[in-house]
Amino acid sequence: MNPRRKTVSNNNPGNSRISFAGNRFQAEASGSNRNSIAPYNRMSIAPQQYNPPVGSNLNILRKTDSGRMTPMLSRTQNTSAFVPDSRNHPGNTLIKKVGIRMLTQTPAGKNTRIGNLDTISSKPPGTINTTIKSRGNLINIDPRPIRDAQFQADARRKITNYLISRRYEKEINARALENPTIKNIEDIFKFIYGRLDPLFRYSRKFEDDIFAILKVIEYPYIDTITKTMLRVPSSVNNWPTVLAFILWMTELNLIVENMESPNTYVDEFSGQNSSVRFEDKVFYQYLITTYPIWLNGNDEPPEVELDLAEQFELKSQHTSDENTHLENQLSSLKAELKQYQDSKSSLETQEELKSRLSTDITSLDGYLNKVEYKNSKTHQKIEALESELINMDTEYNSLCQNISNVNSILGKQSISIDEVDQMNMKRVHLCQVLGDAQTNLNTKKDELNAKETEIQRILDKIDQLEQTYNTGAKQIESHQAIHTNNNEKQPVQFPLSVIINTNSEDQHNLCKPNLKVEIQKNLYKVSELLLSQAFNLETTVFKTEEQINQLLDLRVELGESIDELEKQFRRAQETCAEIRSSIIDESVAPSMEINNLEKEIALIEKTITKMEQQAKHEYLTSKADSGLVTRKCGELNSNLNKEIVQSIDAILKMQTFIRTRLEETVMRLN
Incomplete structure (x- = not known):
């Protein structure tokens, strides 16, 4: 059928x-x-x-x-x-x-x-x-998003594929339709409409032809098109509308081709495709064959009726096959409907998407809390940095003064790059010398402290010896005072026990022991003792004088070492001053880094503010989109259910119609 x-x-x-x-x-x-x-x-x-x-x-x-x-x-x-x-x-x-x-x-x-x-x-x-x-007074507005970039890209791709598949004689691609010329638009329109009416002859005013053709083929949105628009179809404002009706004509051609191609049949008499009904064609041929016979008054041959019955038999078989095919299509549609009912609906998908978005919103809230916490910490750090910055400003002012002085000095001098390199090398060398001098100074200070400790110990020992010497001298003076004091003899007492013999006639035996001998012995011992003590005292005094001389020499050497160390210290101070000046010159880079840090901090604050605003906007947008998607899903689901029911109803009516026609054909053949 x-x-x-x-x-x-x-x-x-x-x-x-x-x-x-x-x-x-x-x-x-x-x-x-x-x-x-x-x-x-x-x-x-x-x-x-x-x-x-x-x-x-x-x-x-x-x-x-x-x-x-x-x-x-x-x-x-x-x-x-x-x-x-x-x-x-x-x-x-x-x-x-x-x-x-x-x-x-x-x-x-x-x-x-x-x-x-x-x-x-x-x-x-x-x-x-x-x-x-x-068309009346109603104006049909094109509901398609003709100015949407994605819609235009899809339209260009569909038109390009259609032109290429239909052997368009000129080179065409989707990019060429982004900014087409008027000539390209005319050629494409003529080619597409030529598929509907190949021998249509165009006038000189192409915009009049387009407008009239669109009215003839009843373009549903003709009210949105004017002839002024068609005079410059390639402009930025007019091209989306022109692209929309070219896309509509392309889809029109595809519908016509798809509806005609599989439903035409080969004319058994002419061998060509035809869109005339089978019954009409058979009866036309039957009348062509039998009408001359009827005019001549002859009887119809039985072969004509048999041929007619055979053709209807073939048509019945074809209708039965087509009915089977439609039943198969109906079963496939039912299976597809069941699959659609069993599959997850768009609403459930959107609900899952909504839950995921809610999770994202929760995580975003957590992230915002972290950002706020970091923002508070950042403010504290900024305050600390501001206090440091105030201190650095003071140092910076002094550095600027030094830099200005150095610049004034450098301005008076012409220093080449080689000299600058040499100065840098000297600065590095001076830094090394300063480090070595500082190390030597620390070492010398340690040695000096050790020597001072040793000197103090020796001085303490000298004091002890001096006290000992004074004590010995006092003792010697006391002994000399006892024995020689204005040539007066002082009595010396010795423990002596004497026995007197008055009866002895010998003078030497009058007393025992002999007093003279005993006194001489004791005096000799006392003199020896005094002489030994005096000798020991002189030896001690000599040693003490030698130690004092050594200490004086050591003191002189230490004074010379201290003078040398003071000279080295002054030289180290001069080197430190030079290094300090070079460090001051190099402190310009840290000041620049400080400025960069201030700029980065300001940028971070702006970024945080922007992120907060963007996050709030995205949250509100996602919430609105979620509600919109939910409503659209409900509408699409209801519309799709209605359309599926209507399609199934149409298929059932088609099946009923085919069965009715088949029964009527069988009844007529019988």
């Missing part, structure tokens, strides 16, 4: 139910009145005006109550079988127009002007209607 007989439309946009017109039995059952003889009107192969309901994703086809006048029915109603009814040829993409022309008014190949809405066509009479249907 040719579906070009079933997808005709109704002018009621609110009725979204699909019906199947073109059945003469259905027309007889409904009791519709048809004109038996009417001129053959010109028809457009463009699709009908598209008025989809809000939120619909499917093309809702309109219905019209259109009957057919077949040759058999025309014979029963005493009408001419060779003049088709003007209302009985609704096709898949054929729109019936209100203006009716006779066959002789617009023959194929007649050249008329496009301003009068007449065309030159290779189609048979009645394929393209040149009368524009009144």
Whole structure:
């Protein structure tokens, strides 16, 4: 069965139910009145005006109550079988127009002007209607996002693929459609419309041709297009609208090709494809064969009836196969519907996305808390840095003064790069010398401290010896005073026991022991003792004097060492002053780093503020998007369920229609 007989439309946009017109039995059952003889009107192969309901994703086809006048029915109603009814040829993409022309008014190949809405066509009479249907006062606004970059990219890609697949003679790509020229737009439009009407002849004003053609093919958003816009179609403001109707024409061609290609059949008589109904073609051939016989008054040969029955048998088989195919499609649609019902819906997906976004928002809140904590810490650090900065400013002012002095000195001198390198090398060398001098100074200080300790110990020892010497001298003086004091003899007492013998006649034996001998012995011992003590005292005094002389010499040496160390210290101080001046020169870089740190701190504060604002904005945006997605999912789910039910209803009606036709065909054959 040719579906070009079933997808005709109704002018009621609110009725979204699909019906199947073109059945003469259905027309007889409904009791519709048809004109038996009417001129053959010109028809457009463009699709009908598209008025989809809000939120619909499917093309809702309109219905019209259109009957057919077949040759058999025309014979029963005493009408001419060779003049088709003007209302009985609704096709898949054929729109019936209100203006009716006779066959002789617009023959194929007649050249008329496009301003009068007449065309030159290779189609048979009645394929393209040149009368524009009144659109009323309503203005259809294009609901497509024609100025969206993604929509334009998809449109360019679809148009490019269509042109390449249809062997467009010029080089074309998606990038060339981003900024096309007027010539490119004209060539593309002519090529696409040439697929609908190959022999259409254009006038000099191309914008008039485009506007008239869009009205003829009933572009649904013609109200948004003006001739002024079509004069400069490649401008930035006009190109999205032009791209939109070129995309619509491309989709129109694809629909026409897809609906005609698989549903045409080979004419068994001419060997060519045809879109005429099988019953009409068979009966036309039957009438062509039998009409001369009837005119001659002869009987019809039985082979004609047998041939007719055989053709209907083949058609019945073809219809049965097509019915099987439709049943398979119905089962696949049911399986797809079941799969869709079993699969996760878009609402659940959006709910999961919403939960993930909520988790992200929670993590973002935590991150914001961390940022605020770090911000407070940063403020504290900034305050500390400000205090340090004040101190550094003081040092910086002094450094600037030193730098100005150095610059004034350097300004008076002409120093080359080699001299600067030499000065840097000398500075490094002086730094090393300063380090060595500092080390030697510390070593000498340690040695000096050790020597001072040793000297102090020796001085203490000298004091002890001096005290000892003074004590000995006092003792010697006391002994000399005892023995020689103004040549006066002092009595010396010795412990002596004497025995006197008065009876002895010898003078030497008068007393025992002999006093003279004993006294001499004791005096000798005392003198020896005094002499030994005096000798020891002189030896001690001599040693003490030698030690004093050594200490004096050591003191002189230490004084010389201290003088030398003082000279080295002064030289080290001079070196330190030079190094300090070089360090002052090098302190410019830290000051610059401080300035950079201040700038970075200010940048961090701005970044933190910006991140807070951006995070709040993203949170509000994600919350609004979540609500919008939830609402859209509900609407899409309800619309999709309605469309699926309508599609299944249409399939069931198609199946019922096929079965009815098959039963009627079998009944007629029987």
